[in-house]
Amino acid sequence: MGSTRGKESGILLAAQVVCIVLFGIFVEYDPAIAPRNNSTEAKQLTQATTAQFNNLYPFFQDVHVIVVIGIGLLLTFLKQYAYSSVAYNFLLTCYVIEWSVLVNGWFALIGTTETKIYINTKSLLDADFAAATVLISFCTVLGVTSPTQLTVMATIEVIFYNISFYVGVGIMEVVDVGGSMFVHGFAAFFGVGVARVLYREAQTRSDKEDSTYQSDITAMIGTLFLWLYWPSFNGSPAEGVGRQRAVVNTILSLSACVVTTFAISALINRKGKFEMVHVQNATLAGGVAMGANADLIVHPFGALLIGVAASISSSLGYSYLQPILTRRKLHDTCGVFNLHALPGMLGAFVSAIVISMATPDVYQESYSMVVRGDRTPALQAAYQIGGLLVSTAIALFGGVVTGLLLKLRVWDNLENDELFEDSIFWKTHDEPDDLSVEKIEMKE
Amino acid sequence: MGSTRGKESGILLAAQVVCIVLFGIFVEYDPAIAPRNNSTEAKQLTQATTAQFNNLYPFFQDVHVIVVIGIGLLLTFLKQYAYSSVAYNFLLTCYVIEWSVLVNGWFALIGTTETKIYINTKSLLDADFAAATVLISFCTVLGVTSPTQLTVMATIEVIFYNISFYVGVGIMEVVDVGGSMFVHGFAAFFGVGVARVLYREAQTRSDKEDSTYQSDITAMIGTLFLWLYWPSFNGSPAEGVGRQRAVVNTILSLSACVVTTFAISALINRKGKFEMVHVQNATLAGGVAMGANADLIVHPFGALLIGVAASISSSLGYSYLQPILTRRKLHDTCGVFNLHALPGMLGAFVSAIVISMATPDVYQESYSMVVRGDRTPALQAAYQIGGLLVSTAIALFGGVVTGLLLKLRVWDNLENDELFEDSIFWKTHDEPDDLSVEKIEMKE
């Protein structure tokens, strides 16, 4: 590769300038947080918004932690790729926050006469969901992509994410409050598309694709924060009592998922031992599968069942499916297929079943949130499956297209011996050429 | 020991199935989060509950972090036991959440005509308190128990915890909002009971019972989160203005405790140096001692005094009492006796003194929360001491019985050379026998 690695700086600076210009043109404060006049209506709006904000903010911060600490630390399990893991995660989050405020905002303008995007904490929460989606896709190609490739991928993925979301949630009115299909499923299949196209045999032979004792513990801190704040992830987009139901359902599902994962991990290990790969990952599958069901009335025992099923699908995925996929030339560094695709699909199917049994008597005033418009429950259930298909199709298409673009050897693409290695793009302790030290020495 | 270690998987799966069945029979959503009808009453209940939920949720999440990250990371100080520490902590939390929703719920049904347990965020907070109790007991036998033993211990301890709580808080109406007696004291004495019975000399000779520089720092992250979110732990069960008083009191007590601990640590070290064992542990004693006093009017200077006294009892405990206890055949890996039993007892005594001086004039409308029924302050103070005795007695009895059960050599009990060592139950980096890799190789 050599010395020509200034590309990423240029792309980031250009993207930042473009974002500032577009923000100048399109983005303005929500009137509720910067009232334009002194009318009674403006005051009432402000008060109502402040109350909503006070209730949303703790959820928002939890989601923020999930994205930056949760995913960021979970990725540090690789022994020589911790700088890259945590830092690219951080960079992509911030870039996607800016970019998806714009793209999410434009999609929200479709069909309205508005021309401005009004920003508030809810917009930033939506941006965090977009960021989570991009970061999950990033996990599939962790260690085998340059930051330049990742920046390009993020730029494109945010658009496809919005298309999928617009078609699925906007037009088809699929129920998916916590994003089993439109966050996790989409992200996994998009990532799988990219990873499949970028596959090369050298990926499967690197002895750097391994963890250390300490890196496993740091990664585990990420897992724990993901587990702890997942109820806020699933609950934050929910409305009214649905939010508390989402919290209760998600905690039950995640708890059952952890218990089951430990049991299965020791069962399928030949020596009957626990494996960290399961404990770090499959323990979270219950949150993924609960996404589409979080505010539904699945009953407490049903929440536990969903957690158990998610754990089984994910744990078995890690131990049996992943080696097969690798042989089929799909190298998925973090096993996103097992943690997000399988439980995401499970969540979609379960939501179809649960919704097919919905009655106004059970859901009372939230019935119209679950069975949309004048559909029958059976029809809404069909839409749930349809949503899964749409999200998967758009994700795979977008991922493959993006992968083909990233394969062009103009994005600082990595050589075979540069995989899973920080030192390619990072100043490490082996290098004495510190610019600062040098400067001092030069002058002395 | 050998190859027969699949027991834990069987027990966990059986427990999970039992929990699902019992949840199906007993547990239903709180009507406030899943309204059964459309009446005005149902709507008012829902609104009131949503407001309570919005206020409680940030506290709940903090307690959740305390249990999973706080205790979990603090336990990783052992150099070859970090997988086990953080992961068993995680597993036990999740198992206890499920199990104690049931057991706590059944105890709450005593004396009512209800037959259903109605679940909401408050139930899950109560479950977290039960989990914290079990995890504190786990700390006493860290490194010397198999996961199977721990699962059995958790199952039994939740029952004894509820008995002690029911007798002390339900019947005797002891004041103990943050659990000096019924969480910390109970957990410590239960753990001590188990640890005493399980004692064997090999425990005191292992050179693996030590930390490393890095493991001390990871453990310290746990300490800091415990310190930061302890005000939420003590405040979450409090009502009305008592909650903010609990927050203020706990922060003051914890701050004074930290300052005092540094002073004492350097004083009692022969070379005048600080010791990490004090900084990691005794700094938290102010939160434990404040448990029974959190919502009382101890005055700000009193809160500082409680923190100082707690620090002294705990720091001296670590340096002087623990070696003595070890010689008396009580090996307490994390020094739970010093961090939870001593400050817990201190908190109980202080609460008796403070309550003995309570007047309606000082407490105004919260007087009836402090001096219960038609008792005199002196009588309530006596009940506080009574509560400590009851909790301690039930804990010790429960702990010893549980210890005797765990001693039966059917729970994957550890051999003497297997103590404080991850590799017994964990796949580690030394083992090449990865099932997945193997599968690929076999087919090639």
Added chain:
Amino acid sequence: MGSTRGKESGILLAAQVVCIVLFGIFVEYDPAIAPRNNSTEAKQLTQATTAQFNNLYPFFQDVHVIVVIGIGLLLTFLKQYAYSSVAYNFLLTCYVIEWSVLVNGWFALIGTTETKIYINTKSLLDADFAAATVLISFCTVLGVTSPTQLTVMATIEVIFYNISFYVGVGIMEVVDVGGSMFVHGFAAFFGVGVARVLYREAQTRSDKEDSTYQSDITAMIGTLFLWLYWPSFNGSPAEGVGRQRAVVNTILSLSACVVTTFAISALINRKGKFEMVHVQNATLAGGVAMGANADLIVHPFGALLIGVAASISSSLGYSYLQPILTRRKLHDTCGVFNLHALPGMLGAFVSAIVISMATPDVYQESYSMVVRGDRTPALQAAYQIGGLLVSTAIALFGGVVTGLLLKLRVWDNLENDELFEDSIFWKTHDEPDDLSVEKIEMKE
């Protein structure tokens, strides 16, 4: 230095006793959290305060995390100074919480007839801001000061911090909700004053002033929590809709700052690589610069611009200014000048520009919060610059005076070969002289 290092214990214990006595004399619960009578007014006050508390508490906890985890872990980057970094940070936080409740409280009594300091969660938030200030100053002398020196420094700095705050915010009514000038700027210049006086050549030659791969990752966890909870830091002192505006502005600024920092880091590294020192530090400059502007109407694109400018000033500072400062005998261990002074000054200048353009039409009812009294916008802008000068002058004066005091060789001052080294004041794993073990052995 030798054996006489018990001084810190004496000072801490004396300070603790003094704090308890002064709390006894001066500090009482806010009547709203411990009502003194049963009047309707008392009840209304209590209700209003409880509502405020419920909204403030999540912000407060975030700030608490920033101080203890954020700064605490960021400091652990030094390879042999992690115990000291995280623990002195913890100790100073706790000591300053106690001490600044008193000093902040006394300053708030000026000009009133009150004689009591009424404590509540807001007082503790103010104390956290004072703690953050002291900790930022601590960063300049990290590794070259004894805990005794740090304790003395904290004691004095809290007083100067309050003088600067009283003059700038109280009398001059400068607008600085998130503390660009009165927290970050003040802290940096105070620290610079101390560091300049304490400078010795040995500081610049220590090969211990370096990080390791793992210590960089632990430090990065600190950075991430600082980044995540900074919106709460800037938003917590804001009122009404200003709080949500502060959150939105700060997130936008911080996001643009991160993107820009990655771009610049790779640009100025000779090999085009990213440097962890930028990613760990300069990524946060957007939060510092937004301090004085957080609740102003800078518009979303303006928030991005502020983040970009802050990143540039800070990144260039780390790479070009810091070596120059070191040659001029200012050794600033963590580069506080680049992270807090430069972006702090930037924030002050930007606030002057923004306020000079303020109109009642744009700000509506918050106009009087921005342009104080009967000032013109231009005059208020001048006051903003005046505030920066006042804060800087008081900080430099206070820092130099404190530095001279700390230079007296009575505070356990470090020898040249004792810098950046835990083992001077900490029991480490190299020392077998565990008091506890010894005791057991002695008796056997």
